[in-house]
Amino acid sequence: FSIDKLWDGGFEIDRLREPKLRGAVDIYDGPKHLFSALIIYSEVEGEAMRYEFKQVSQARTQAPSDFVQEQAAPNALLK
Numbered sequence: 001f002s003i004d005k006l007w008d009g010g011f012e013i014d015r016l017r018e019p020k021l022r023g024a025v026d027i028y029d030g031p032k033h034l035f036s037a038l039i040i041y042s043e044v045e046g047e048a049m050r051y052e053f054k055q056v057s058q059a060r061t062q063a064p065s066d067f068v069q070e071q072a073a074p075n076a077l078l079k
Contacts, residue, residue: 003027010042015049026059033059 005012006027013021022041027034036057042050 004048010039010050010052012045012048012050014047015044016047018049020049021051035059 001013001018001021003011003013011027020041022039024036025039026036036059038054039051040054042052044050
């Protein structure tokens with residue numbers, strides 16, 4: 001579905017063109033995955049339907065690791 005306006009706390013779509021949404025959604029900017037979110041219906045304003053984010057997670061470019069990664073640190077310091 002096309003998003004008409006997007007802000008930190010939610011988004012707005014055309015209520016005449018799109019169905020009423022709720023639950024988990026993924027937000028994209030073209031092919032780029034921005035974030036995943038849980039949404040709830042907020043209000044109707046004119047021909048726009050507004051939704052609020054209950055929870056937002058940034059999209060990852062890599063899969064999360066299942067082990068602790070050591071940070072690169074020097075073994076000794078020279079003075």
